[in-house]
Amino acid sequence: MAVVPAPAVTVRSDRAPAGAWLGAFIRRDWKIARSYRLQFLLDVCAIPLALGMFYFLSRLIDAGRLPSHADLSQGYFAFAAVGLAVLRMAQTALNTFSARLRSEQTTGTFETLLSSPVSSSVVVLGSAAFDLLRATVGGVVTLLVAMLFGLRLQLGVGTVLSVLIGLPALIATFAAVGVVVAAFAVVFKQVTALLGMVTSVLALLAGVYFPVEILPGPLQTLSNLLPFTWGIDVLRAGLLRGELVGSRLGLLVGFAVVALPLALWLFGLAVDLARRQGTLTQF
DSSP: OOOOOOOHHHHHHOOOHHHHHHHHHHHHHHHHHTOOOOHHHHHHHHHHHHHHHHHHHHTTGGGGGGOOGEEEEEOHHEEEEEHHHHHHHHHHHHHHHHHHHHHHHHHHHHHHHHSSSOOOHHHHHHHHHHHHHHHHHHHHHHHHHHHHHOOOOOOSSSHHHHHIIIIIHHHHHHHHHHHHHHHHHHHHHHHHHHHHHHHHHHHSOOOOOOOOOGGGGHHHHHHOOOOHHHHHHHHHHHHOOOOHHHHHHHHHHHHHHHHHHHHHHHHHHHHHHHHHHTTTTOO
């Protein structure tokens, strides 16, 4: 009896483009988000409620006692509205990477994703890409709704440059911190306390709700060293005054260019360590 040789099987080892993987992640999460329409409605309703609280709070603040600060030229509400929009994006960026990681672990898909022909950097970025896009849209909607309360946005060249360059750099900075938190989650599992501390520090020191000039001297120095502060200052100057703060924008872009690749490298190290310890799918 003649032996018929089995047909040769060609195994492709080349990786699909990272952009294709990111697009696949976004399409998947968009389809999931569409199935939870009530959550979308609640997110939209939360925006005017939060802005309304700060609007009426601003009417209690004595404008004469506000510090001399260019970003307060439209009053406290305009100042807080920009901070609130940025904080909305920051909270998502800080939380989504570790939250998505935990979700993939509980559904048993995390190890499968990491074994796919794509780097761990693409996996962690792709898993949070949709949430980051949604948070950015939410921040824009927050500013548009704030205009109904009297916010006046500038539309000069400084505004365009501040938003087109500063906003992606700021989101990349937030994402870098979020990826580092996710790396901690891979190794140490519980990061709730760390997330709470980072968010509190951001709200306190980065000038989200009040000018950093009212902080004590040492805290002002620390605040001015935070890239979050640089980003909020750049966006406020552009949106409220139509000015470009070139020095802080340059620092922010430089930090983002270095921080995000470094964070992704740390995440890869965390995944390798968890694999060696056999704890990759534990949560």
